[in-house]
Amino acid sequence: MKIAVVGSGYVGLVTGVCLADFGHEVICVDQDASKIDALSKGEVPIFEPGLEALLEANVASGRLSFTTELAKSVAGADVVFIAVGTPSRRGDGHADLSFVYAVAREVAAAVSGFTVIATKSTVPVGTGDEVARIVRAINPGADVAVVSNPEFLREGAAIEDFKRPDRIIVGMDDERARAVMSEVYRPLYLNQAPIVFTDRRTAEITKYAANAFLAMKITFINEVADLCEASGANVQEVARGIGLDNRIGSKFLHPGPGYGGSCFPKDTAALVRIGQDFGSPMRLVETTAAVNDARKRDMSRKVIAACGGAVEGLTVGVLGLTFKPNTDDMREAPSIDIISDLQHAGARIVAFDPQGMKAAGVVMQDVAFADSAYTAATDADAVVLITEWNEFRSLDLARLKTVMKRPVFVDLRNVYPPSEMRRHGFSYTSVGRPDVEAMT
The missing domain is CATH 3.40.50.720 (NAD(P)-binding Rossmann-like Domain)
Known part of the structure; x- marks a missing residue:
């Protein structure tokens, strides 16, 4: 399959490299020209065990490339992953979705033929609905399916997590997207990684719920540690x-x-x-x-x-x-x-x-x-x-x-x-x- 990954930060880069290693033809897009130039030379801007070697191998194979040209990359893609940052918005803690929506506008103007737009970025519930609305407003004739496909990567073990995931979550409201996303992750069939198909809003909340639950486990054991110190337990x-x-x-x-x-x-x-x-x-x-x-x-x-x-x-x-x-x-x-x-x-x-x-x-x-x-x-x-x-x-x-x-x-x-x-x-x-x- 031909895949475009928009955003070459941590999630986007790991996603693009691993999908290329699955055998897909992947192009990673980023507006930072210096980053794209470095990646094209095999220079990885982050430290993640095994990532640099995997990137070099897939660039050498011709399956992985990097560019700043979004429109050209999206036009021929079967799937476009949105993997840009969603940092906390200053002052109120809300996720800043400005990058996601900006990419949605550019993608909407460039797609041709049936295309799945998959959001990898961590986004609040309802974001997929807004992305779909933006696409319709920009390009009413676009034949697209917007899906939520959250990532569950641990820094330091991201490649292992991508290639041997506990689960893959795909939220959608267009059944045509099921076949496309199944093909994207088909190489994981031998690992028997379960693909959970659900609706977009459920997928979006699933990502936040997972991270919040793990954060609560960490915080819980830290409070128990304080009690242990006070009482002499271990x-x-x-x-x-x-x-x-x-x-x-x-x-x-x-x-x-x-x-x-x-x-x-x-x-x-x-x-x-x-x-x-x-x-x-x-x-x-x-x-x-x-x-x-x-x-x-x-x-x-x-x-x-x-x-x-x-x-x-x-x-x-x-x-x-x-x-x-x-x-x-x-x-x-x-x-x-x-x-x-x-x-x-x-x-x-x-x-x-x-x-x-x-x-x-x-x-x-x-x-x-x-x-x-x-x-x-x-x-x-x-x-x-x-x-x-x-x-x-x-x-x-x-x-x-x-x-x-x-x-x-x-x-x-x-x-x-x-x-x-x-x-x-x-x-x-x-x-x-x-x-x-x-x-x-």
Whole structure:
């Protein structure tokens, strides 16, 4: 099939590359000429494991190309994916749909023959109806079917998620689109990935509901962690105990400094606004967002407490800046607020992240960036582990202690057993666990 993907950001690029790898003829469109030029040369602007190699292979095969010319790309396409950003609108938390609607207008003017317009962007309920209205207004004779096909990609595991999805959601009101979208995802038949066909509005809400539910799981276990700390229980054992219940599941039950990234913060905010617009308030989601915002400040106070109640004049080494491992994404990363609070309290920050320091340099001020975990820890009065990159999971603790001024270690991801840290002579603080594990 001939497919055009409009928007070459995270979702659009992963979608285009993976569809090309399925054997489709894919052209990715973006108005940023410098980005298109870089992609045409095989230069990927984001860090996503495996993406660069897959892009290069499919460009070499001739199945994948990049352009700024939307009209030409859309005219010959069987399917046009809209994958542009829908950031939170300033001031009210609503999703900003201006990019989606602008693309819809351009696509409407350029389509020829029967074309499926599939929205990949995360959009509020009713957006597909508006896209269909825009197409009719711009080009009354256009033969199109507008569908909602939300993405469920985890940064750091996006290729695996696209190629081996839990499910594929397609919302439509034109039965002709069923055959087209089935053909798009036919290569996943061997993996037995279920395709759920529904109406557009249901598909749109499904995306928001999924992200909000996962955000609530994260926030729930963080509140349980606080209770465990206050009562002397172990949150990791609690998480295991409830996660073995198939009705609950073990994923997203890892306590830490709160969720961040490009999806959960803006999507929970948007869902709250959608509920308000329809007179159906999403009270659990409202509370989830509020608790998560406060969580980052709570972690700052935890670090300060571990340092004796003050960090004025102290050097704090920070390990991990991105909102999660295996990405260079700094959007809404907990490290931003934690570091800002520590600086406000008088601390000097030296940080290391395997992929995120370039992006962090744009959103952080007065942070010294190191070239390794041990360099970040050198002469530090405390080390704080914020993002659980694999290389931070097996640090040489004896070496780490040797280079530090004071052996204070704050583990906001519970990477290390308290008993091991005590054995190496660290003053160790983690999240939701007693100072000494029950089994030691």
